Amino acid sequence: MKGIMLLPLFCHVVFPVKHSLKFYLTASSGVSNFPDFEAVAVFNEVEVAYYDSNIKTTELKQDWMSKLIGEDPQRWERNRLNCMDYHQVFKEETDTFKHRLNRTGGVHVVQQMAGCEWDDETGEINGYQQYGYNGEHFISLDLKTLTWIAPKPQAVTTKHEWDKDESRNEFWKSFVTERCPEKLKKYLNFWKSSQQRTDLPSVSLLQKTPSSPVSCHATGFYPHRAEMFWRKDGEELHEDVEHGEILPNHDGSFQMSVDLNLSSVTPEDWRRYECVFRLSGVNDDIITKLDKAVIRTNWVEKPLDLTIPIITAVAVFIIAAFGVTVYIKKKSERLKLKYFTVSFNVLGALTLDFELMF
Structure with a gap:
């Protein structure tokens, strides 16, 4: 049961008068794209910490929680090992449930939910510890009698076994009625102090x-x-x-x-x-x-597009040149003049050949 010791690290608190803290542990088989085991800490539907058998490390979902736990590498390693150990404990319980329900193939999802509620005005504390199988209530702990309630016939055998395990039942009672509220109060004070921070934009x-x-x-x-x-x-x-x-x-x-x-x-x-x-x-x-x-912008004014005017000018030049050429040829025919070529050098580097018509 030492893996359970990780759970108080997941505690989360919020500002309402009544503070509730829940830990969901889920083991599954036959579910595609889903880890064999995961642990989620949730408060008022807000996830604050997460672990699954694929990543094999704890992920804190709130910035203030990360600051509270700190950056001690040894502590994080203990967290990881505790989760891995409880994965094995929970797997054994899951296999027992499947066996007693005569379920072999197909989809199997076993979920454990443990948590506490604390009213910071009245001081009232309530705890709960229960299991579900494929979305249905399977077995839960009565904290007053320290006996298990089995709503289904298939859970009766488990009830009798767990009723006899006094150390297990005492542990869960202590966890949900003492340890969980103590951590919750501590984290509540830290959370409130973190909310006093103000940063202007x-x-x-x-x-x-x-x-x-x-x-x-x-x-x-x-x-x-x-x-x-x-x-x-x-x-x-x-x-x-x-x-x-x-x-x-x-x-x-x-x-x-x-x-x-x-x-x-x-x-x-x-x-x-x-x-x-x-x-x-x-x-x-x-x-x-x-x-x-x-005003800041990425917009840049486009430069004047001269493509069309240039093309138009070139076309006009070609047409004009063609007209001049036709005119000169007709004139040369009338005058019966001959062509001759004159070559000369420009700056001693460029030779130009001109066809002159008279």
Whole structure:
């Protein structure tokens, strides 16, 4: 059971009054493109840590969690070995379930869910430990009697075996009612302190082409509780405005944008518009005036295309030359003049041959 010791490292907390922490362990067979074993830590439907038998290492999904656990390589190695050990324990339980359900081939998915709930106003703590098989409830632990509840006849044999295993039952009771809440409270305090951080963004005006909307883009702010909008003469605009979603950056900060359609705005009225960024907990807004001089764009004005005029000029020259040639030939026939060639050197480097007709 030592693999279970990894689970408290996955604890996650959030800001509501009642905090719930769940650990999902899943073993499967016959499922394509899915690992044999995975462990996921989830709080209020938010995944905070992950491990599977393919990657064989723990992945933390929240930046604050990574900072809490730190970069101790020995600790991370212990985490990895604990997960690998519990993989074997859980595999044995899965094989037992399949045998007692008389299931051999096909798809098999066994899931264990253990967790705790803590109300930080009343102090009430609830814990749960249960198993499911192929999406159906299979067996669960009654923490008051320390006996297992078997809703299916196929789980009765497992119930009797586990009821006798007092050390196993005491461990689970301690884990879901003591260890899990203790870790949860510790992580709650760390999470709250991390939320006090505020980072102001850099704000830029962007435009793809002169006819495109102007995008007011803010990046690098934290936390994500922010809003951004365009206003005209001090009044917030709702028409010709498109709001983008708040997106995460790789460093844990966030970015967002809001577009303004200027197709019906004259250049003289641009000075009446401004972009406003507002971060929760910060008194001063970041205001960016709509100014063509500060707009950043990748658009480059195309140079004048002289291809067609050049082609036209060449064509006219050829036609004119042809007309002159015909005229001269006719004239030479009338005068019965002969051709002769004159050669001369230009700067001693170039020899030009001219056919002169008189």
